[in-house]
Amino acid sequence: MAIIGLDVGGTKILGVLFDDNGEIVDQEKVPSKGEEGHKVFIDQVHFVVDSLIEKSSVEIHGIGVGVPGIVDTDGEIVFSPNLPFEGYRFKKEFQERYNVPVVIGNDVNLGTYGEYCELKLEHANVIGLFPGTGLGGGIIIDGKLYIGQGFAGEIGHITVEKDGVKCGCGNHGCLESYASKKGILSYARKQIRKGRKTLLKEDVKMGVVKSTRLKKVCDEKDKVALEAMEQFYDYLAMGCGIIMNIFNPDIILIGGGIIEVFNDVLLKKVTKRAKKYAMPGVYEKSEIRKSQLGDHAVAYGGYHLMKSKL
Amino acid sequence: MAIIGLDVGGTKILGVLFDDNGEIVDQEKVPSKGEEGHKVFIDQVHFVVDSLIEKSSVEIHGIGVGVPGIVDTDGEIVFSPNLPFEGYRFKKEFQERYNVPVVIGNDVNLGTYGEYCELKLEHANVIGLFPGTGLGGGIIIDGKLYIGQGFAGEIGHITVEKDGVKCGCGNHGCLESYASKKGILSYARKQIRKGRKTLLKEDVKMGVVKSTRLKKVCDEKDKVALEAMEQFYDYLAMGCGIIMNIFNPDIILIGGGIIEVFNDVLLKKVTKRAKKYAMPGVYEKSEIRKSQLGDHAVAYGGYHLMKSKL
Numbered sequence: 001m002a003i004i005g006l007d008v009g010g011t012k013i014l015g016v017l018f019d020d021n022g023e024i025v026d027q028e029k030v031p032s033k034g035e036e037g038h039k040v041f042i043d044q045v046h047f048v049v050d051s052l053i054e055k056s057s058v059e060i061h062g063i064g065v066g067v068p069g070i071v072d073t074d075g076e077i078v079f080s081p082n083l084p085f086e087g088y089r090f091k092k093e094f095q096e097r098y099n100v101p102v103v104i105g106n107d108v109n110l111g112t113y114g115e116y117c118e119l120k121l122e123h124a125n126v127i128g129l130f131p132g133t134g135l136g137g138g139i140i141i142d143g144k145l146y147i148g149q150g151f152a153g154e155i156g157h158i159t160v161e162k163d164g165v166k167c168g169c170g171n172h173g174c175l176e177s178y179a180s181k182k183g184i185l186s187y188a189r190k191q192i193r194k195g196r197k198t199l200l201k202e203d204v205k206m207g208v209v210k211s212t213r214l215k216k217v218c219d220e221k222d223k224v225a226l227e228a229m230e231q232f233y234d235y236l237a238m239g240c241g242i243i244m245n246i247f248n249p250d251i252i253l254i255g256g257g258i259i260e261v262f263n264d265v266l267l268k269k270v271t272k273r274a275k276k277y278a279m280p281g282v283y284e285k286s287e288i289r290k291s292q293l294g295d296h297a298v299a300y301g302g303y304h305l306m307k308s309k310l
Numbered sequence: 311m312a313i314i315g316l317d318v319g320g321t322k323i324l325g326v327l328f329d330d331n332g333e334i335v336d337q338e339k340v341p342s343k344g345e346e347g348h349k350v351f352i353d354q355v356h357f358v359v360d361s362l363i364e365k366s367s368v369e370i371h372g373i374g375v376g377v378p379g380i381v382d383t384d385g386e387i388v389f390s391p392n393l394p395f396e397g398y399r400f401k402k403e404f405q406e407r408y409n410v411p412v413v414i415g416n417d418v419n420l421g422t423y424g425e426y427c428e429l430k431l432e433h434a435n436v437i438g439l440f441p442g443t444g445l446g447g448g449i450i451i452d453g454k455l456y457i458g459q460g461f462a463g464e465i466g467h468i469t470v471e472k473d474g475v476k477c478g479c480g481n482h483g484c485l486e487s488y489a490s491k492k493g494i495l496s497y498a499r500k501q502i503r504k505g506r507k508t509l510l511k512e513d514v515k516m517g518v519v520k521s522t523r524l525k526k527v528c529d530e531k532d533k534v535a536l537e538a539m540e541q542f543y544d545y546l547a548m549g550c551g552i553i554m555n556i557f558n559p560d561i562i563l564i565g566g567g568i569i570e571v572f573n574d575v576l577l578k579k580v581t582k583r584a585k586k587y588a589m590p591g592v593y594e595k596s597e598i599r600k601s602q603l604g605d606h607a608v609a610y611g612g613y614h615l616m617k618s619k620l
Contacts, residue, residue: 070591079591125458139556141451148435148558151592158552159587162470162544169589171551234472241481242468246447246556248458277469279479281380281389282461 002058003306005114005299006065007107008045010034010082010133015048016299017056022307024296028052038084049098062100062310064302065090066107068136072150075104081168103305105145108255109153110301112138113145115253115291117304125249128291129155129239130256131232133208134168135176139247145305156180160238178235181209181258187228198224211261229262233269240270241277244286255291263290312368313616315424315609316375317417318355320344320392320443325358326609327366332617334606338362348394359408372410372620374612375400376417378446382460385414391478413615415455418565419463420611422448423455425563425601427614435559438601439465439549440566441542443518444478445486449557455615466490470548488545491519491568497538508534521571539572543579550580551587554596565601573600 002025007014009032017026028048033040053060067090069080075091094102105113112128119126121143128138137155139146146152156176157169164173165186177183185207188200199222203209217225240252259266271288278286293300312335317324319342327336338358343350363370377400379390385401404412415423422438429436431453438448447465449456456462466486467479474483475496487493495517498510509532513519527535550562569576581598588596603610 137556141456146451149560149595150558151589151595152556152558154555154558154589154592157555157589159548160470160472162548171587171589238469238472242552245464245467246449246462248460248462248464250459277481279461279464279467279481282464285459285461 001061001307001310002056003061003303004049004052004063005302005306006045006049006063007298007302008032008065008067008083009107009298010068013044013048014295014299015052016296016303017052017060018303019058022303025058026052026055027299032083034083038086038088041084042088046097053098060098060100062306063094063098063102064110064304064306065094065102065104066110066298066302067104068107070151071104071106073147075102077104101306101309103302103309105147105301105305106136106138106153107298108136109138109145109147110305111136111255111291111293111297112140112253112301114297114300114302114304115255115293116140116143118293118300119251121250124251125247126251126253127155127243127247127249128253128255129236129243130291131180131236131254131258132211132256133181135180135239136256155239155243158239158242160235160242175235175239179232179239181211181214183235184214184225184228184232185209187231188224191224191227196224198222200225200228211257214258215261232258233266234273237270237273238277240274240288241283244274244278244282248282249286252286252288253291254288255293255297259290260294311371311617311620312366313371313613314359314362314373315612315616316355316359316373317608317612318342318375318377318393319417319608320378323354323358324605324609325362326606326613327362327370328613329368332613335368336362336365337609342393344393348396348398351394352398356407363408370408370410372616373404373408373412374420374614374616375404375412375414376420376608376612377414378417380461381414381416383457385412387414388460411616411619413612413619415457415611415615416446416448416463417608418446419448419455419457420615421446421565421601421603421607422450422563422611424607424610424612424614425565425603426450426453428603428610429561431560434561435557436561436563437465437553437557437559438563438565439546439553440601441490441546441564441568442521442566443491445490445549446566465549465553468549468552470545470552485545485549489542489549491521491524493545494524494535494538494542495519497541498534501534501537506534508532510535510538521567524568525571542568543576544583547580547583548587550584550598551593554584554588554592558592559596562596562598563601564598565607569600570604
């Protein structure tokens, strides 16, 4: 029962072919080229799937797709601001083109589900928090992906600062505005405006920073960057504390680009500080863990979700 | 299959006898007398159950109990600061005394579950928010009460003001410190310290205020009380927005003493303001509703939870 897990991201598209046993057989990765418009972008998506199928000696039984956006209960993308889907009915078109069942979900939801399934737990409650450019969330309740009416898990957009800084979603003071690279750059921007010097000046101007670059600047003991990271840790810990009080989960999984680079430092600081934001007795019950699948989490999630539907 | 639903509250103990069809057959209500110590308090609890059984012409098949505190996965009370349980193994003792199965849960969890079951929905996701003296929460996922490792639903203790006012739980800036009568009195206390006059002066001194009294003071156009209510509405709306972003639920149920008195005014203000705190597209999907069972919600929850286990 070969299945393709597809991670359609803002910068790259990763397709992974899984065999009957969930082992990776083959993979294909190309740039998304979203900036080149709808047609080029969709061609890139098709290229990844086409080439995996062409190279495969086994029959494909389904495709599980993660996208950075909101997917409705029918499995169609309703909001994905960073990619030129332009009303493309992904699920329908894909099912027709490849003649196999297709499931689509939010990428962080799928990433959390992929991580969860590979942990081989049973009936556990696990919440995923993936800080990167933004902050995505995923919810596993009793071993199943929870999506509410399709939009659940928007933990990055819970208000943590009443009347705080404006967020891309239109509201103010969202957790994502502090516990993400966007938040880190926003902190640095404020300091630059105050006349302080920082190696992040060019990154602030560009509005983006790679996690590896951020780590390098921190290693060079750039004060503004180090302060920005401390603020990041603190708000991420606050998010973990809020999740503990609401879900009292077995595990909080931290994934995404930043933890891949900052690793144990991040994990230790956030775990320690979460205590301040969780109820006594609740904190001790939840473990904060690093995700294990790295770049492949979303593809694994696509595989497992598709498999669960077959 | 007659079942007793028991609401062991901080001020009163309410026992309700339900028949096979979930109809109320009889009820008994006495003051908790928690302030008179463990023995008197437990005697009051026993009195309620004893008298319901004595008066009943049918056999009792189980007892479902709600308590204001934290109950572990074994069903024993581990934390209930406002009542003198003093290590009393409630479930064990009750099962031995009455020779029937007993289930125990947090009162707001059970209240939410009772409300949910009486709505006769199927597989819905419903979150309960019960502002009273404090702020309790309850989570129904896919029609089932969700308790995580036993402590889930502590929505009143999520941090909404980083380094905000100290809460009884030991942390700072908990939602409960703003969206509850405790929060309302705390606001009034601050204004009194600033030299402002308010009819709530005596209530602030006592540290408690009945919801009916609060309403009366507002009706008399007491400025401080009206401002305190506005703050209350705003934070409760923030709580609703946070819940919408995380759970994208079908319904948020508002219960507890305050809404019983402020009714539609509360519902309208909170519903309107929640928009500011929920993601666009998410807000429209969730309905904020008033609970329907009033004082009987917890007892109904006890009945339904016990029934689901038989």
